[in-house]
Amino acid sequence: MSKDIRIKKGLDIKLVGEAEKTTENAIRSNFYSVRPEDFHSIIPKLVAKEGTRVKAGETLFYNKDYEDMKFVSPVSGEVTEIQRGPRRRIDAIKITADKEQDFLDHGTFDASASGEKVKEHLLASGCWPFIKQRPYDIIANPENSPKAIFISGYASAPLAADLDYTLQGKEKELQTAVNALAKLTEGDLHISVGQNGNSPFSGLDNIKIHKVSGPHPSGNVGTLINKIDPVNKGEVVWTVNAQDLVIIGELLLTGKFNAERIIAFAGSSVKKPRYFKTKIGAEVATMIYDNGVEKDGNDRIISGNVLTGKQVAPDGHLDYYNNVITVIPEGDDYEFFGWNKPVFDKISTSRAFTFSWLNPKKKYDLNTNTNGEHRAFVVTGNYEEVFPLDIYPMQILKACMYKDLDEMEALGMYEVAPEDFALTEFICVSKQPHQKIIREGLDLMLKEIG
């Protein structure tokens, strides 16, 4: 029962600097780093102390609450530094890579093995963190049995990497991965693909394909879940990023944890936006300067897209879950009468002397200015226009702010992740941090209800 999903509510943020479809091998990064903060709510227990030599796919640390869940090194090399924050929290594990990469052999996987075996194998080989769960938008708890698994094979976010392009030719890995994942759920494996694209997923077996169309967030996995089979209280669904299926698939086929990933390098500050082949945790500086950004430019480098990504320094690293690096200009300047003069060069959903409605196809060069100050919620009804889920966005945000657990639950908190509120945050007239509010709400529920 493949179902076409067509959403009307949403907003395509069209930006300058879309990556051209040519892939280069990035200059090999000498330093890699894995940051435990990428794995929300996990408390790491360190295995690889400073000075240890690790192979690619060898354990760096494990989950303190679930010791079988390993987190592995993306490369082989020497652990040179453990960066710690307050109260000796581990901020980053830095690895100096070897010239010759050496993989830990996890063994080829028997395709007919049971679900339990699959689970053990993924946990031990460091592939488990790629599987996330809802409610709470955290790494999946292996003890649960999800009612279904959802994967978005269509990226609608601004300047996102085109999955049809980056996953080209990986059908074999994808099929192996979905076969294995299908054993972990009693329900189905739902994958969304673009209406017009030529997705590598479309030929796969063992999955339910849904064609999605419409503006962003049509490609968000949260939209897919909400339209197909929303999460009810007491239920769990899992989600996996499409590009991570390749790593899972390759591990099952060859026994090697190969953290290689094709990422888009995009944004208006980039001279020649294009795709790179690189690895998880690679230093951003190895990619961004060659035909990219000015050395001393006033730019913001984002690991991820402009809506949900993390700001990183030039010597920062590609994070565990993203396949885009976006660079846009900083907007730390005052603008004379910026609040009342007609605006032609910024996106807006209103028409209050903002003229982006005149030219819906135009691509914009946005900077990081907030375009106004933080205020209490005032305007109503505008979030609903860009929010396709069957949830009242403003009401659930307010419930999170005043920490009413019953109300959060009743309004659908189990169904959402912070990224679902990226668009409402983008258009918010009061400049409220919606994603942060939702994240804190989810954390509170996780702590109180579990």
Added chain:
Amino acid sequence: MGLKQNLHNFKVKNKDKKWIPAFNALFTFLYMPNETTHGGTHVKAADDLKRTMNTVIIALVPCLIFGMFNAGYQHYLALGDIESAKGFLGASFWTWDNLVIGIIKVLPLVIVSYGVGLGVEFLFAIIKGHEVEEGYLVTGMLVPLIVPIDIPLWMLAVAVIFGVVIGKEVFGGTGMNILNPALTIRAFLFFAYPTWMSGDKVWVHGAVERAGTPDAISGETLLGAYAQNNTLAGIDYWDMFWGLIPGSVGETSKFLIIIGGLFLIFTKIGSWRIILSTVIGALVMGLIFNGVVDAGWISETSKFYGLMSVPFWQHLIIGSILFGAVYMATDPVTASQTNKGKWIYGFLIGFISIMIRVFNPAYPEGVFLAILLMNVFAPTIDHYVVQGNVKRRMKRLKAKVA
């Protein structure tokens, strides 16, 4: 460049001072701040609260300018100095003499409203240590437009202080208030100084001081006349539509209000749902009353007969129902916040406005009371609308469990 840098340095140097929100409020009017995004989305849409509020003010400006001319026009017309204008572009309306009265009488209202109101806002911002919020920009513009022309300025000042403090700041400032601040101010005036807010003397400049003298002029509004089963001589429907009638300063011109309303709907700042449903609500109530009259249930001697027998569509062009629908009911903070709720909220405002208008001959304009009443009920309406969503979710769960 120089000015910007100097102001920036000044801000940085004094950032710990208590009065810095006051400086920032002025600074941000000149320059949009240099704030950048942290965490969350890295880019933001162009709109901010200042722009939103500014759009509403722009929609109000034509009403204000018209109101200034109308102040003089009604004054001279009542004195018999000029001919009636006959149409929107009438020669005796857009004259310098008329505008002078407007400048003398209306401009001080605007200045007092903004001066006092923003003063209170600045004070609270400094006491509470947050930025000055923009909520009063629209309120301060609305207030002069919804009071009678001759109201003493000190009354207005007292009312503004009351309205901003009790109507808004005690709830936590812009975005937290339950009642529309502009209407709170008007309600305060109405109950504290009723002789200045209703009756047949206050609506035309000069009518009060001439009362009882041989030069007495009528300062009555159309509604007041209708309520007493009279009509005002020499006013036809087009005068009502163009706004060449006595009334509160800025609410007489239905034509300009409709233009402003369309502008607000086009810019997506005002909710078309509320505006439309208020109009529908008013028409429905008007039709019901017309039906009652047609059925012969009340006689011509009844004191309700005058307004009840007004053809339903005329309710829209007399009184301030349109002004209320376009500029007051749409205040997003005090209105219903859900789209479905907005329909119900608006409809009831229109419905109750006309009901009050007919059944309260002493003070026939019911719009402001109706909006205040629905402000109070808006959260309740929202509650039931949101419960619909919650119930749907529960049902989904039950269907799964069963």
